[in-house]
Amino acid sequence: MVESISGVRMxxxxxxxxxxxxxxxQLLKRAVEEIAKELNAEITNVIRDYYGxxxxxxxxxxxxxxxxxxxxxxxxxxxxxxxxxxxxxxxEVENFKQLLSQYYTTHAMITALTQLGYNVxxxxxxxxIYIRAFTF
Numbered sequence: 001m002v003e004s005i006s007g008v009r010m011x012x013x014x015x016x017x018x019x020x021x022x023x024x025x026q027l028l029k030r031a032v033e034e035i036a037k038e039l040n041a042e043i044t045n046v047i048r049d050y051y052g053x054x055x056x057x058x059x060x061x062x063x064x065x066x067x068x069x070x071x072x073x074x075x076x077x078x079x080x081x082x083x084x085x086x087x088x089x090x091x092e093v094e095n096f097k098q099l100l101s102q103y104y105t106t107h108a109m110i111t112a113l114t115q116l117g118y119n120v121x122x123x124x125x126x127x128x129i130y131i132r133a134f135t136f
Contacts, residue, residue, distance in 0.1 A: 013049055018079040018097060020104060025058060027111065028072055028079065031103035032059045035096065039063050047071045049084035057082060065092050072100065102129060 036043050041061035046054050047069030057071025060083075070083035070093075081100065085093055106129045110120050118133040 012084065013047075013055060013082050014085050016081040016093070016097060017077060018081060018100060020079045020101070023074050023079045023104075024108070025074055027104055027107045028074065028100075029059045030107045031100055032061060032072055034103045034107075035099045036061045036063075038099065039065070039096075041066070044069050044071075047083055050086050055082065065089075066096075070096060106131065 033043065035041070039061065041063035044060045044062045045058070046056055047060050047062075048054050049068065055071065057069075057073055060069050060071035062069040065088060066083060068084050070081060073080050073082060079100075081093075081097060083093075106122060109131055110122065113120050113131070113133045118135060121132045121134075123130045123132075
């Protein structure tokens with residue numbers, strides 16, 4: 001968020017909390033990798049604010065929408081999405097949040113079903129991911 005005070009621009013990292021119970025970093029990394037493919041983004045571990053200040057994150061992406069990057073962290077407060085969202089449409093930030101929840105849930109389900117002995121197939125149709133679990 002950037003505010004203007006007497007013509008001076010101020011920028012900072014914003015934090016958005018995502019509700020995920022018992023988050024797993026490896027599942028989050030897989031989810032972010034899927035989002036990167038979908039959004040034509042590169043994976044990064046460093047995000048920047050408007051002024052170039054950097055912040056290290058376990059996993060993040062950067063593309064033409066999130067030019068300074070958007071990161072995902074797990075801490076004592078849970079899962080947080082961090083970035084400087086100045087000049088980033090709110091709809092894009094919301095889309096990232098929804099994709100993160102969707103892909104994380106998908107990977108958690110796949111992991112659980114696989115551990116139970118199922119073979120799993122996934123298919124994305126429009127904005128939905130379908131999971132098919134079966135045994136031979």
